[in-house]
Amino acid sequence: MRPADDLGTDHSSPEPADETIDRRAFLQRGLSLGGAAALAGVGLDSRAEVSLPPWMTQPGKPFSNYGQPSPHEKATIRWISSNAAVPGNGISWTPLHNLEGMITPNGLHFERHHNGVPQIDPARHRLYLHGLVGRPLSLGVEDLLRYPMVSRLCFIECGGNSNTGWNQEPVQAAAGNLHGLVSCSEWTGVPLAVVLDESGLLPEAEWLVAEGADAAAMNVSIPVSAALDDALLALYQNGERLRPENGYPLRLVIPGWEGVLNVKWLRRLQAATQPVMARNETAKYTELLPSGKARQFTFVMDAKSLITSPSPGSHLTTPGHYPITGLAWSGRGVIKRVEISTDGGKTWAEASLQQPVLPQCWTRFRLPWRWDGSPAILKSRATDETGYVQPERATLVAGRGRHGYFHYNAIVSWAVTREGSIEHVYA
């Protein structure tokens, strides 16, 4: 289903592509260039002696119980932004600019905590179901581990992701530190519908009020229709049990819906006829419009994409070949198309979508690009299966104003300077 105010417009097939990103042209020229480079390489290196690296002349380190990244990858970390007075209240960002593929490593999944990460003993954790049910239930984690499970690859995105985009001036930061409140994992757990079925959900139940076992006892209301559709009681993240910061031992996963609804440390579900109107569905996670009215229960995360490489922090050293790659996702289904512009949106070329392309999941896109050394503006634009097209920033701001704070999904523009550095711009 298309979004209610549908700022994403249909548009016809891509306009004629800029020739520097025409794939066939690139491949032909790339091949001939590659051949020349290979010949030059033979000439330069033929008399040099290759010395053995030290790691080939002595035994390596022994086994480890739990592997860690290479010490050379120390820059690939979550960037933390928390309240100095209350360190457990804040966020940390997934370093999208340092990652590839479509899966976020568990230690780099973004975080949003309202009052710290609870250290939960799974033996003492229970899931309670009550309210409008035939039989109120209490289930232990060991019980849930014996229920039928499914796995689901999907993104989780904070409703507040990318919100500096509402600022008047573009903020200069790495791509992940602007847009990294989104991550993608394989979540495995029990379909919520199975447990609701056992508790005998009553027909008048329209909402489930979910609550976490953290120090904020964070609560939000979720429509029963979503719970019965594909919501998961997730126990595993990318094959291992959930990380504490991602809800250990149990979290709700509602594919494609805003992060706050994917309640971590899930402790309680109360079935009700009405939403609870919690602080985090009224005062927060609502989007004030220019009219003074605010959008509420904006559950679905609309289509979005961004180029993760090249991106701010990258440096293009010489003119030549630089692959463009990035991520696209939509809470409304599969990504149908991602287009790339290198001239600020005048012309667009279609990127290739790397398989698998799954609903409510990150889709990796790629396009070869030849930088000719002149200034360029790189953009990506996603279209999902409903026909919704990711809007330009001006369109989004015209429709929503600048005080909505949440659900910013406009096209991202990176300017390549003549020197080869990358800047965040509004263009």
Next chain:
Amino acid sequence: MSMRKAGKALSLAIALGVATEWAYGRAEGPQLGRTLSPQEIDSIGINVFPDGSGLPPGGGTAAQGQAVYEGKCASCHGPKGLGGSAEELAGGQHSLTSDAPDKTVGIYWPYATTIFDFVRRSMPLDAPRSLSDDEVYAVTAYLLFLNGIIDRDREMNAQSLPKLEMPNRHGFISIFELEQTR
């Protein structure tokens, strides 16, 4: 299945094969849940709804709440609900259509019951669940008083709190509902 994600059922079925049977609730669970007693439900059920259901016995006034606020809230939220390190709760000057809208309790929050629900479960951050129900009622009353919604001596309790109509009660559009009915 709901209309919400009808379009993706087929692709999901292909991706998950037979396991998809479970994804839509047709699988039988092993019935391992223990039935909750009414006493257990009472002790865990802290949701407070806009119609007042879930509110406990007890009550408090702004006059009583001021002491609670000054002792346990003001260090982060400022002496009168603004000017602290935490978000502004009162004293908003700019309307929701201004260039710098203040999303304070009096200007933005649609329900008074939300204050009770949130304060009881989450506040203060360094000692959540430490306030008595009377203290939560009192500090709720004080915040309503600071926002000019009630008088200093009006008691907030399970009857009076849900009856208050907040200034921004009709300020929200349910996008979920809008999309369901289109």
